Amino acid sequence: MTEERLLLSGDDAVALGALHAGVRLGTGYPGTPSTEILETFDRVGGRAQWSPNEKVALEVAIGVAFAGARALVTMKHVGLNVAADPLFTATYTDVEGGLVIVSADDPGMASSQNEQDNRHYARAAGAPMLEPRDSQQAYDYTRLAFALSERWKIPLILRLTTRVCHAKTVVRPRPMDAGPLPEPHFARDIPARVMIPAYAKPAHHRLRAKLAEIEAWNDADGPMQVDEGDPALGIIATGVAAMHAREAAPDARQLTIGMTYPLPMQRIRAFARGCERLLVIEEGDPVLVDSLRVAGIEAEGKPEMYRFGELNVARVRRIIEGDRSPEPKPAPGKPPELCQGCSHRGVFEVLRDLDCIVAGDIGCYTLGVLPPFSAMDSCVCMGAAIGVGLGLRHVLPEAEARRVVSVIGDSTFVHSGITGLAEMVYNPPPTGHVVLILDNGTTAMTGLQEHPGTGRLLDHSPTAKISFEALARSMGVENVHVVDVLDKAQSLSALLTDLLARSETSLVVTRQPCVLAAPKIRQYEKTAEAQRIAGCTATTD
Amino acid sequence: MAFVKNIVIAGLGGQGVLTSSDILADAALAAGFDVKKSELHGMSQRGGSVTSDVRYGDAVLSPMVPPGEADVLLVLEPTQVDINLALLRAGGVLIGPDVIDPAALRNRKSLNVAMLGALSAALDIGEAHWLTAVRANLAPKLHALNEEAFSIGRAAAVGRFARAD
Numbered sequence: 001m002t003e004e005r006l007l008l009s010g011d012d013a014v015a016l017g018a019l020h021a022g023v024r025l026g027t028g029y030p031g032t033p034s035t036e037i038l039e040t041f042d043r044v045g046g047r048a049q050w051s052p053n054e055k056v057a058l059e060v061a062i063g064v065a066f067a068g069a070r071a072l073v074t075m076k077h078v079g080l081n082v083a084a085d086p087l088f089t090a091t092y093t094d095v096e097g098g099l100v101i102v103s104a105d106d107p108g109m110a111s112s113q114n115e116q117d118n119r120h121y122a123r124a125a126g127a128p129m130l131e132p133r134d135s136q137q138a139y140d141y142t143r144l145a146f147a148l149s150e151r152w153k154i155p156l157i158l159r160l161t162t163r164v165c166h167a168k169t170v171v172r173p174r175p176m177d178a179g180p181l182p183e184p185h186f187a188r189d190i191p192a193r194v195m196i197p198a199y200a201k202p203a204h205h206r207l208r209a210k211l212a213e214i215e216a217w218n219d220a221d222g223p224m225q226v227d228e229g230d231p232a233l234g235i236i237a238t239g240v241a242a243m244h245a246r247e248a249a250p251d252a253r254q255l256t257i258g259m260t261y262p263l264p265m266q267r268i269r270a271f272a273r274g275c276e277r278l279l280v281i282e283e284g285d286p287v288l289v290d291s292l293r294v295a296g297i298e299a300e301g302k303p304e305m306y307r308f309g310e311l312n313v314a315r316v317r318r319i320i321e322g323d324r325s326p327e328p329k330p331a332p333g334k335p336p337e338l339c340q341g342c343s344h345r346g347v348f349e350v351l352r353d354l355d356c357i358v359a360g361d362i363g364c365y366t367l368g369v370l371p372p373f374s375a376m377d378s379c380v381c382m383g384a385a386i387g388v389g390l391g392l393r394h395v396l397p398e399a400e401a402r403r404v405v406s407v408i409g410d411s412t413f414v415h416s417g418i419t420g421l422a423e424m425v426y427n428p429p430p431t432g433h434v435v436l437i438l439d440n441g442t443t444a445m446t447g448l449q450e451h452p453g454t455g456r457l458l459d460h461s462p463t464a465k466i467s468f469e470a471l472a473r474s475m476g477v478e479n480v481h482v483v484d485v486l487d488k489a490q491s492l493s494a495l496l497t498d499l500l501a502r503s504e505t506s507l508v509v510t511r512q513p514c515v516l517a518a519p520k521i522r523q524y525e526k527t528a529e530a531q532r533i534a535g536c537t538a539t540t541d
Numbered sequence: 542m543a544f545v546k547n548i549v550i551a552g553l554g555g556q557g558v559l560t561s562s563d564i565l566a567d568a569a570l571a572a573g574f575d576v577k578k579s580e581l582h583g584m585s586q587r588g589g590s591v592t593s594d595v596r597y598g599d600a601v602l603s604p605m606v607p608p609g610e611a612d613v614l615l616v617l618e619p620t621q622v623d624i625n626l627a628l629l630r631a632g633g634v635l636i637g638p639d640v641i642d643p644a645a646l647r648n649r650k651s652l653n654v655a656m657l658g659a660l661s662a663a664l665d666i667g668e669a670h671w672l673t674a675v676r677a678n679l680a681p682k683l684h685a686l687n688e689e690a691f692s693i694g695r696a697a698a699v700g701r702f703a704r705a706d
């Protein structure tokens with residue numbers, strides 16, 4: 001063991017673990033609290049790239065793993081909904097190189113539209129799941145996950161939560177494993193990778209057999225910790241909640257489980273026998289406690305009120321005491337708002353003044369829902385703006401239908417708005433429709449990441465760029481306009497008034513860089529230009 | 542229970558709350574302590590309220606300071622004092638922005654580091670560890686300015702706060 005002590009966030013620890021595990025490619029789509037993993041992986045020398053969305057990111061990673069190399073895929077919890085389709089069948093296949101999917105959950109919704117508990121996915125898709133409780137375990141479990149993934153040729157989910165991703169705790173890294181990893185190569189294995197029913201039926205049986213073996217391994221050698229203590233109270237806990245529990249009840253016996261699917265049921269049973277009261281401390285849904293009860297282990301869960309929000313030491317103390325009295329509400333802080341000079345401001349002023357019905361989407365621009373704009377009427381998931389707007393148009397009386405506008409950010413449009421545009425062209429409502437892409441040249445919400453519409457890669461070096469207006473024209477959208485919101489001569493208000501009156505399909509791209517991104521973008525462009533010139537001179541020399 | 546010191550830093554997005562807590566956490570790490578630091582990032586960019594928890598000591602368990610258990614509350618912005626007071630334990634130390642005379646600072650942006658200087662007077666972490674951590678978390682061209690700010694804050698606070706042990 002090295003003496004080195006690093007203070008790392010869980011995200012950084014995963015990135016370092018992936019580097020030390022020899023990951024060939026990291027893919028993902030930004031999303032709080034997962035975003036920093038790929039950024040750090042790139043910074044420390046790994047190869048990382050943003051995909052248009054999480055589904056594509058996972059598919060690329062599956063290809064890497066089929067070629068015998070290690071792949072890391074990162075996303076926030078809701079990203080796994082988008083990637084669920086490949087996930088549910090990837091578990092049937094045999095991966096050659098390790099495939100590890102990071103799901104960063106957000107109990108308490110610090111920066112998310114819901115607080116779904118992705119432990120359900122492990123069971124539903126048959127993907128083993130590891131849950132670190134701090135950065136050291138985030139590092140260790142990342143490396144362990146690759147080893148397990150290759151041993152059983154199965155994708156694994158590494159589930160993090162906000163307080164693991166963004167808390168910094170001490171990490172002691174280990175030297176890389178001895179011996180080089182195998183070089184990527186193609187070895188045809190049709191029954192293991194082509195999931196037509198004839199091959200998928202035996203593959204499903206193989207998956208269940210793998211999971212049974214992994215469960216036995218988890219019972220024998222899986223990552224877990226028993227803290228001995230007073231048997232009057234036995235606690236079974238996972239993730240960061242295990243840390244809160246140790247602090248809240250230092251004298252209790254505690255079993256902290258690292259691999260939470262498939263569960264080490266024999267070990268749990270043995271632990272349970274040594275406790276008078278057995279209490280499960282888990283954030284979110286009653287996933288663990290339900291599994292224990294199904295296995296016939298009498299365990300107590302938390303009162304329903306603690307399903308909501310994240311846990312902390314104070315709440316765990318209340319759970320132990322069975323306290324169901326109302327909790328003190330933390331004083332409300334100052335809510336976030338659109339930056340001064342933000343290009344989204346001008347758009348929402350126009351939408352407010354035109355009294356539009358706004359099918360909104362997710363990004364910085366969702367703040368257009370707050371005063372002084374109050375100009376958003378729906379926000380469900382990334383990409384929903386277009387479909388929801390079309391649905392409203394299809395059934396509302398004409399006068400109201402004509403007020404409906406779909407508003408979507410540039411990164412969100414690439415992520416999942418393109419199919420919405422196809423729907424608009426294919427099934428246009430009688431009144432037509434108007435879609436606005438708020439193109440600020442970045443994924444601002446999650447901290448200014450690049451995407452396929454910016455013309456730059458994850459490390460901000462240049463690449464090909466998708467033109468939204470050319471795309472829309474080629475798809476058959478009838479009116480396509482690009483406006484600069486800050487340019488008073490180009491009146492967005494007049495343009496929208498005109499388009500809303502037509503019964504045609506329209507796309508308006510409002511283009512003006514995010515004020516926080518603009519200086520950086522100028523710097524990236526300068527660097528790229530300098531490199532281009534240096535490249536030209538080098539070839540002519 | 543083992544010795545653990547709890548500090549909460551509060552302010553508004555853009556004031557350098559997260560950099561401040563990074564510096565504190567690095568200084569505590571260099572001083573040989575176990576350290577954990579936690580905050581919610583998401584919205585800090587857009588001017589909302591931000592708090593960051595730093596805990597250090599023999600062995601730290603949860604990364605979050607339980608409400609009412611902060612030994613020190615360091616607040617960078619006057620409007621954020623009242624809403625965070627409940628985090629402080631009885632007898633805990635409040636360090637508000639009024640400890641620093643803004644006129645003494647060459648650049649208002651170094652207020653957060655000046656405040657850390659004031660905080661350093663209430664904690665048991667050597668000055669050398671603080672200065673190393675300040676340099677490690679800021680670009681070289683900002684070092685001189687911020688080392689000066691740190692000293693101003695430390696001088697303003699020495700003797701003013703009882704050690705928060």
Ligand SMILES: Cc1ncc(C[n+]2csc(CCOP(=O)(O)OP(=O)(O)O)c2C)c(N)n1
Nearest residue numbers: 031079362363364409410411412443444445
């Ligand atoms: C499936 C899914 N992935 C990721 C996220 C996180 N996320 C929310 S909005 C967004 C993109 C915002 O970028 P953009 O649409 O360009 O708007 P901006 O913030 O720049 O205004 C991301 C990555 C999410 N909510 N859902």
Ligand code: SF4
Nearest residue numbers: 339342364444514515
């Ligand atoms: S970060 Fe950019 S897009 Fe987001 S509110 Fe600020 S200026 Fe607007």
